[in-house]
Amino acid sequence: MGQDHSSDDSCWVTTFVFISGFILGAGAAILMAPEPGASLRGRLAKGARTAQEEFADVANETKEAFRSISQDTQRTVKQAASRITSAVEATKQAVIADEEETPTTPSFNPPETDKGPFN
Secondary structure, eight states, X not given: OHHHHHHHHHHHHHHHHHHHHHHHHHHHHHHTXXXXXXXXXXXXXXXXXXXXXXXXXXXXXXXXXXXHHHHHHHXXXXXXXHHHHXXXXXXXXXXXXXXXXXXXXXXXXXXXXXXXXXX
């Protein structure tokens, strides 16, 4: 059991080191690019604006999807509540109707006498 835990930790460490190296390598490549700083900064700014617009679009689409799912869920819950209420009312009516239809049978009460069964 201890080996599985250390294996998971090793995987996370390896992943973190890989991602960190990738980011550092990308940063070094940008800094050592053969084009002038103003041009590079302009390209980076344009890329950042494009990424920001894309993220905004994705956020809006996600927001709309959640709104739609929320509305569908609310509608489904209301329908289920209505059906349950109807079922409960039908059950109550059936119980009341059954109680009214069931004839009451008189219970057998033997006459009381002063003599007991063994007298």
